[in-house]
Amino acid sequence: MYRNHFGLRELPFGITPDTSYYFAAPASQEALNTLMVAAKNGEGFIKITGEVGTGKTLLCRKFMASLGSEFVTAYIPNPMLEPRTLMLALAEELGLTPEKGIEQHHLLKSINQRLLDLARAGKRVLLCLDEAQAMPLETLEALRLLTNLETEKRKLLQIVLFGQPELNRKLQLESIRQLAQRITFHYHLGPMSRDDLEFYLSHRLNVAGYPGNRLFARDAVKALHGASGGVPRLANILAHKTLMLAYGEGRQQVRASHVRAAARDTIFVRRGALRWAGFAVPALIFVAGLLWMYAR
Known part of the structure; x- marks a missing residue:
């Protein structure tokens, strides 16, 4: 999918518990x-x-x-x-x-x-x-x-x-x-602070072999913390989708607009309130997948 595009050895934001990705927040x-x-x-x-x-x-x-x-x-x-x-x-x-x-x-x-x-x-x-x-x-x-x-x-x-x-x-x-x-x-x-989330994203990207500089722009980190509430699993789901979006657009950095688009496509919990913002298998992810398939 987007692994080669960003120079990753593996996908960094899976939701399966993996101790190699443990982050000491x-x-x-x-x-x-x-x-x-x-x-x-x-x-x-x-x-x-x-x-x-x-x-x-x-x-x-x-x-x-x-x-x-x-x-x-x-x-x-x-x-x-x-x-x-x-x-x-x-x-x-x-x-x-x-x-x-x-x-x-x-x-x-x-x-x-x-x-x-x-x-x-x-x-x-x-x-x-x-x-x-x-x-x-x-x-x-x-x-x-x-x-x-x-x-x-x-x-x-x-x-x-x-x-x-x-x-x-x-x-x-x-x-x-x-x-x-x-x-x-x-x-x-409890959930992570915004600063913790920024280090968390960097940590997981490093473990996955990311070789570049800042992948998530500061406005993207702020938007991601707002959308996920600092909950690691939600942050992972949204971060994964934002990377798919950035890849689909051919970009090398995730911005707040990608986070907002991913959030609109996700069922997520924010401070105890269940919010619906789309279907679990969104059209934008489908489009990114098609782009990947044709790029092979």
């Missing part, structure tokens, strides 16, 4: 520092919240990749599971192969034994749960029971919850107050 770095300190202190529950698209999944993957060899990590991306299914998923992540139809009591006993074996080997076990706001209340309660597994010195299992702000409202419910009281470290991941 102040908020992200503070969240990562919080996670590292909490994990090394052996805290039972840690919580990271943020609006849709603020980079929670990427932060989770960066966090797990940053842990030392003394940690064994388990990752469950979709915890909208009943308690038993969640425990089976945890068992599989820990390398266990439970028998089919195993009773929950024996399943928990197997998990406990595995955790004890890992503790004796000097390992800490950390379970990361993405999209935790989707967890049923009974599953959240089962998580609390899992953190009861401990030696005289420390917890056998640490749990990190990554979720949208709805998770906070769920934790305020009386029925799971005991779990909420066990969360000793937490951080809310």
Whole structure:
């Protein structure tokens, strides 16, 4: 598409979490520092919240990749599971192969034994749960029971919850107050400032191999921050479209007019208000695609 036009090795603004593109913006770095300190202190529950698209999944993957060899990590991306299914998923992540139809009591006993074996080997076990706001209340309660597994010195299992702000409202419910009281470290991941966004764009372009000077003009950065609200996922979607537009016009720099055109073609969230500005597969992108095809 526009990769060769701008001298890129790969497309820089994908929305798939890729730790090679992790950008240490102040908020992200503070969240990562919080996670590292909490994990090394052996805290039972840690919580990271943020609006849709603020980079929670990427932060989770960066966090797990940053842990030392003394940690064994388990990752469950979709915890909208009943308690038993969640425990089976945890068992599989820990390398266990439970028998089919195993009773929950024996399943928990197997998990406990595995955790004890890992503790004796000097390992800490950390379970990361993405999209935790989707967890049923009974599953959240089962998580609390899992953190009861401990030696005289420390917890056998640490749990990190990554979720949208709805998770906070769920934790305020009386029925799971005991779990909420066990969360000793937490951080809310917010959007990027305009300056952060400018560095973010430059960082991703550099990782993708961009060899030139400023690709996004200052007016484009300002417009992009206004349209995306500093939310990384929205910024990526819009930046990708603006590069397609600039390529379609044969230009070597993105301007505010490209951002405005991309925004008109995008369904996006800005400060909590859902705005419709076109269809998800816009005509302008189709035209840019045609230009690319004929240029091959």
